[in-house]
Amino acid sequence: MIRLNNYTFSYPEAQSFLWKPLNYCFEAGQIVVINGGNGSGKTTLLNSLCGIIPTAIKGKVKGEIFYLDKKISSQPLNRTASEINILFQDPDKQIFMPVVEEEIAFGPENIHLPRETIIKRIDQLLARFNIEHLRYKKTSDLSFGQKKMVALAGILSMSPKVILIDEFCAGMHEKAINLVADYVQELKHAGKLIIFAEHHHSFQALADIQLDLDNFVQS
Numbered sequence: 001m002i003r004l005n006n007y008t009f010s011y012p013e014a015q016s017f018l019w020k021p022l023n024y025c026f027e028a029g030q031i032v033v034i035n036g037g038n039g040s041g042k043t044t045l046l047n048s049l050c051g052i053i054p055t056a057i058k059g060k061v062k063g064e065i066f067y068l069d070k071k072i073s074s075q076p077l078n079r080t081a082s083e084i085n086i087l088f089q090d091p092d093k094q095i096f097m098p099v100v101e102e103e104i105a106f107g108p109e110n111i112h113l114p115r116e117t118i119i120k121r122i123d124q125l126l127a128r129f130n131i132e133h134l135r136y137k138k139t140s141d142l143s144f145g146q147k148k149m150v151a152l153a154g155i156l157s158m159s160p161k162v163i164l165i166d167e168f169c170a171g172m173h174e175k176a177i178n179l180v181a182d183y184v185q186e187l188k189h190a191g192k193l194i195i196f197a198e199h200h201h202s203f204q205a206l207a208d209i210q211l212d213l214d215n216f217v218q219s
């Protein structure tokens, strides 16, 4: 489903490429966990997998990343977003609608899904994440953990085929972590590809594939 073919990246002012070339294949129905210390490039790799790099964040690319045999870098971001969606490390960079319900509706409205489908998805996700009480709350009034759950609901509402999650566990309660771990296993069984970047090794037990970027960092 996603194939990295000798892929590596370098930010414009950097001296060298971040990693030795990466060669990996990730398939539908898999959970992938990307490990690595601070600065090993977990976020950079997720941004590459959804096309933000090099479309919005520029740099030097070597090799290629393919999604269903098409180069991700040559597709417009709005087309990629309905298939491959990313939960950012910082929810404040993700959430931009004033009310929770509007935030979750934003993605599916953008791809013109029918109103009933959108409402059904919002109902299901709010119930599933135990955040029904937040539905009409202002997003600016939410705690960090609540923002993360709302942002996650916001990307899942588009029903993407590939779900990228950057550092979910940091700053989250165990209850929320367990809830998401359970849900992710359902998504896996529904044929989604889920890729976590985790500094902590909390989702490791779920992983079909583990990629430790510390092993690829260029010295």
Ligand SMILES: Nc1ncnc2c1ncn2[C@@H]1O[C@H](COP(=O)(O)OP(=O)(O)OP(=O)(O)O)[C@@H](O)[C@H]1O
Pocket (backbone or CB within 6 Å): 011, 012, 018, 036, 037, 038, 039, 040, 041, 042, 043, 044, 045, 057, 089, 199
């Ligand atoms: N926009 C940018 N411009 C230049 N350099 C960057 C940029 N973003 C990240 N870097 C550098 O690239 C390297 C990888 O950063 P990245 O954020 O991908 O790592 P990470 O593994 O996600 O780290 P963390 O665990 O802190 O989230 C670091 O050395 C970082 O300083």
Ligand SMILES: [Mg+2]
Pocket (backbone or CB within 6 Å): 042, 043, 044, 089, 166, 167
């Ligand atoms: Mg990061």
